[in-house]
Amino acid sequence: MLEYILLGMLMEGTMSGYDLKKTIDSSVGIFYKASFGSLYPALKRLTDKGLISLTETDNSKNKKLYTLLPGGQEAFLTWLAGPSQGARNEQLIRIFFFDYLDEETRQRLLGEYLFKLEQELRTLEAVKSIVAGELAEIPNPEDYYYRVSVLTYGLNHFEMEKQWLKAIKERKNLNHE
């Protein structure tokens, strides 16, 4: 995951490890935390694989600049257009890079995400009605207020995600609030 984020960030241009961390923190940082302890080894792996190249600078700070190589760009684009297994965050991170994708692939992927999400929503709605039924039969439903509230949270969350996905699929003007 981190390796692809790094490749994706380097699509913009040459950067140092330190700058890469700052860029990650201030963009996909809401969903993904990168520490130096994972970042530097990842950069080394990518260099070893020949996906990025490093240039040493002589600015005395021992700064090293990483540049995306053609193979790296290919690997990144292949990952981006490919299937996303698991992790809700992964989809968000992919979408962050969707400007690099053609409209057709974007539509396909967003359609897939929407489909999966709607499935999960239906599952959770089913759970909700089961819980509601069980709650109606016990004498003290108020004792389960917070348990049930996290269910509502999940529902709200999925609903919000669905509306957002639909909006960006149609490339609507996004206006928060």
Add this chain to the structure above:
Amino acid sequence: MLEYILLGMLMEGTMSGYDLKKTIDSSVGIFYKASFGSLYPALKRLTDKGLISLTETDNSKNKKLYTLLPGGQEAFLTWLAGPSQGARNEQLIRIFFFDYLDEETRQRLLGEYLFKLEQELRTLEAVKSIVAGELAEIPNPEDYYYRVSVLTYGLNHFEMEKQWLKAIKERKNLNHE
């Protein structure tokens, strides 16, 4: 984390490891995934610490039942009322167990969560206006549509969370949709 979830689930009563997994999957499972490979060792650790006890059943399936001991209940309640460091999910999981807490502690914790959330919201709103400013100065702002969209996602997400937190703090009737 898993250890506390296990203790929390055992507050309801005696259960087997297998049942604990099912219970976790169908409740906090939206935020937290427990695999057998982490669950069984965790149960062993809790038993070694004397927080839970296990009773072997003779129903031939080799089923083992775990029961919360007084020390375990204490450890759980202490964790629940204590400070939550990091992880957005942890707060949600704690709230799931909030029915076990007294109203005063709940109000304190929910107030803290709300405070942190509002801070993050302000930070993200600041980022948004910076980005909006930068976007206005470039000739091709449409090339950054998806990058910006995840920012909006974050904002929507925090806003939803804020509304939800405020609602449960006032113990409002939660009506999804």
Add this chain to the structure above:
DNA sequence: CCTGGCATGTAATCGGTTACATGATTGA
């Protein structure tokens, strides 16, 4: 009979954090 669910557990491995070590530069 045989599949699917019940039931427990271990070992290899992985991705990541935390803490540490080192040192240069910049600006109050």
Add this chain to the structure above:
DNA sequence: TCAATCATGTAACCGATTACATGCCAGG
């Protein structure tokens, strides 16, 4: 001068996943 930020890197450790191994029981 001193703190903050820039800048790179390693090692111990940790929590968890994945895959595997084992075996019982119920229902179609």
